[in-house]
Amino acid sequence: MESTGSAYPSTPPPRPRSIRLTFGALMLVMLLASLDQTIVSTALPTIVGEFGGLAHLSWIVTAYLLATTIVTPLYGKLGDLFGRKIVLQSAILLFLAGSALCGLSRSMGELIAFRAVQGLGGGGLIVTAMAAIGDLFTPRERGRYQGIFGGVFGLSTVLGPLIGGFFVEHLSWRWIFYVNIPLGFVAVAIIGLAFAAPNHGRRPAIDVVGALLLAVTLTALILLTSLGGNAFAWTSPQSLALAAITVGGLAGFAVAERIAAEPILPLKLFGNAVFAIACAVGFIVGLALFGSVTFMPMYLQVVKGVSPTVAGLALTPMMAGVLLTSITSGRIISRIGRYRPFPIAGTAIMTLGLALLATLRVSTSTWAAGGFMLTLGLGLGLVMQVLVLAVQNAVDYRDLGVATSGTTLFRSIGGSVGVSLFGAIFAAALTAGLAGRLPAGAGLPSATAPAAIQALPAAVRVVYLDAFTAALRPVFGYAAAIAALAFALTWFLKDVPLRGPARPAR
DSSP: OOOOSTTSOSSOOOOOTTHHHHHHHHHHHHHHHHHTTTTTGGGHHHHHHHHOOGGGHHHHHHHHHHHHHHHHHHHHHHHHHHOHHHHHHHHHHHHHHHHHHHHTOOSHHHHHHHHHHHHHHHHHHHHHHHHHHHHHSOHHHHHHHHHHHHHHHHHHHHHHHHHHHHHHHHSOTTHHHHTHHHHHHHHHHHHHHHOOOOOOOOOOOOOHHHHHHHHHHHHHHHHHHHHBTTTBOTTSHHHHHHHHHHHHHHHHHHHHHHHOSSOSSOGGGGGSHHHHHHHHHHHHHHHHHHHHHTTHHHIIIIISOOOHHHHHHTTHHHHHHHHHHHHHHHHHHHHHSOOTHHHHHHHHHHHHHHHHHTTOOTTOOHHHHHHHHHHHHHHHHTTHHHHHHHHHHHSOGGGHHHHHHHHHHHHHHHHHHHHHHHHHHHHHHHHHHHTTTSOTTOOOOSSOOHHHHHTSOHHHHHHHHHHHHHHHHHHHHHHHHHHHHHHHHHTTOOOOOOOSOSSOOO
């Protein structure tokens, strides 16, 4: 059963004078959270070069995304129950603690563990900030402000690798974590002073069983996609056990949500066609985005031999595309009150961009790669925040947090699965591509540090770079095929007119 926002009052209450300051703080929170999903990518070769552990490279990203994914629905529910202000401040402080620990890491194991701690806080930043937009603005206004959020997300997609590259080249990779601390404390202070979120006055009832079952299910799923076909075969006892845990955990979660007083993710939401389709499309967007963008800085550094900073700058076209279409579409949506055409066009353009990236060769020019990334960015900007807007407009206010977190959850799951799955595909393809092609007696460095690759003998380096690039093509090719599925799904997205104020009458 679908809601059209009838629970909202006919006129919004007066806005506080601090609303712009609050929105600025929410933008900073969004920047911090989304930045940390991409800032590590440029530093990966350097980190692996220092700590070793090439086989665990993708887990530096996956640990953060997995932790973020697990706690996302919990934060959405806590925001609905206790108010978003205290929940958001708590999430920021946990995120900052994880950031400090990451910077102090002395081994690959420590870094992966502390990235998970950081993700436990980071999971509350994006979802709570986006839900807070529902506290501040009417549904029709949200198009403009969610569009700006999409622009911030797009900015971080490229700003992350750029900042990461600068720190790696001129300071230390540890500063990619330390930089969060001053910015985070500024956000906490502004939110404490300016943000007056509504008190929902609902009786707290935490769905502990549902949260635990969801955590088990998602962890088993990510382990399966990350290790299956790589550390052990898909038909091995380990893979089958993880698959069984995933299915069993999901079934148990469904039962728990049916009987919970305050379910962490109410199953009734999936009866809302807008919510269900937005979650499916969001999953695919997350999978394609994080699963592919993680590898672009590596391609530019290893194959093109550019510095980490230049690799970050080379991703600027994607940022420009996301910024342009996200902000522009947001303003248009607020003006016309409809959103459906934008995700349809966005997924089509996104599919084209990924298909173009699947044609990358060693000889592909940096300009051509930039054009491919611009195309991908233009598509992403038309999709990401529009899905959140559509869901918030289609549910009752009391479910605003869990609906927002549900949409974000599926995008995070897609990102986690994408990084793990594409990492496994890439590693397997690289191993197969090098098999039998290296000159007799030739050895390879134990890490993918660009300097070590460039120092290889010419004959070995040519073979390695060719195999490396060939291993990337199936990553983007599969991503393009999955994006095409999202395009098909967006045609079923119902266009519910944007109306009704955002906040309940007081």
